[in-house]
Amino acid sequence: MKICVNNTCTDYDSYRAACVKSLFNVDRGNTFELETELPIENQEWKVGLVVGPSGSGKTSIGKALEGKGFTFHQSDSWPGDSPIIDAIAPDGDWQAVTGALSSVGLGDVPSWLRPYGVLSMGEKFRADLARIISEQPDHIIIDEFTSVVDRQVAKAGAHAFSKAWKRTNGKAVLLSCHYDIVEWVQPDWILDTATGKLSWGCLQRPEIELEIRQTGWEWWPYFEEHHYLKLPHMIAATCYVGFIDGLPVAHIAVSTRSRHEARACRLVVMPEWQGVGVGLKFLNAVCDMWRKGENRYARPMPVLFHTSHPGLASALRRKPEWCQVSANLYGANKIRSRRSIEKSAKRKGARCVKTGYGGHFRAVQGFRYMGDV
Structure with missing residues (x-):
């Protein structure tokens, strides 16, 4: 595919425009021309990346691809009075x-x-990507x-989108x-508009080194x-x-859940690191330590983990x-829970709090860490 770009606008001759032309020895600034080869028609690929400095022709290349069946993603088409869970693929499966x-x-x-x-801005960026993945257009340009996002969010979001889109x-x-x-997207091809070079092949994502420390609750806030x-x-x-x-x-x-089993809760991954696999690797590493007896009881214990997060539950089922x-x-039964709390408080002579846990409509799924089997 040969792409030829020839953008023109009015050649202004105002006083300031004439001064700039004279001072910097520029004859005109009303044209932009670009010619490049992009042989992607008969190749198998999922993600392509056009990268380069501002003003080097990236958007013009995208507009040239519009004539080849691609469409630009429009981030201004969101409804203003609906949560994103309703706005994304409203006729599709909400899960x-x-x-x-x-x-x-x-x-x-x-x-x-x-x-x-x-x-x-970071949440909007990821919501746009989730909407694209849910709608699954055949050919899309972003x-x-x-x-517009923090560079760490950019790297994690780029990798997460590429992995899901593929x-x-x-x-x-x-x-x-x-x-x-570039290395986080792991594109099938890259066109660098600064050099005009087209490269094929998926790059290796940079390694992430995760250090795990045993702590108290001081980090929870x-x-x-x-x-x-x-x-x-x-x-x-x-x-x-x-x-x-x-x-x-x-x-x-x-x-501990009993003398022979433990349970893990309060799994949180900071938003800027979600989507790159940190959460599951962290969860597996901690559960593996307990399974091997690397805990304060010095006793091997399998670990149970419960979640109502549909995405996390789906990921665990695949592992x-x-x-x-x-x-x-x-x-759980909230009345029975409250009675149990009252009975325990009365036995200890403590002040009873009129409350109980349970009674909610929340699908909770339980998993046991089995390790390398």
Whole structure:
């Protein structure tokens, strides 16, 4: 495919325009021409990346591809009065939508309940990607890819989108002026508009080194706002925090369920690191330590983990290290829980809090970590 770009506008002759032409010895600035070869028609590929400095012709290349069946993604087409969970693929499977949101790293459940217009720039970026994945257009162009977000969010979001998109049947062309995402996107082909060079082949994503530290609850306030449940601390729990380059990125707490089994809760991955696989690797590593007896009891214990997050539950079902052991649609009996709390408080002579846990409509799925089997 040969792409020829010839953009023109009015050749202005105002006083200031004439001064600039004279001062910088420029005859005219009303034309832009670009000619490049992009032989992608008869090749098998999913993700292409056009990268280069601003003004080097990336958007013009995208417009040239419009005539070849591609369409530009429009980020201004979101409804203003619907949460994104309703706005994305409204006629589709809502669980597929939550899976798409999780797959691109927007796993913060409260943000699913907000309209697109009130989201942060990073959340909007990921919501756009989730919508594209859910709608699965055959040929899509995404301009200014990652241009408006923090660079760590950009890298994680780029990798998450590419990984999820490659499971679809469509073709996506990403236009970006940032070279730092190239290895994270892992595109099938790259066109650098600065050099005109076209390269084929998937690059290797940079390695992520995760340091795991055993802690108390002192780090929990840093993660709490990103957890979808607001509950008291687990009793007698050991907390673990994952660090990347000295920054806290993941949290989990583990406590005993019986003398021979443990349970893990409060798994949180910071939004800027969601979608790159940090959460599952962190969870597996901590559960593996307990399974091998690397805990304060010096006793090997299998670990149970419960979640109502559909994306996480789906991911665990795909992993051979995990075995699903339960699936409850409703919470526990709240009245029975309250009576138990009252009885325990009376026995200890403590003040009784008139409350109970359960009675909610929340599908909770349970998994047991099996390790390498």
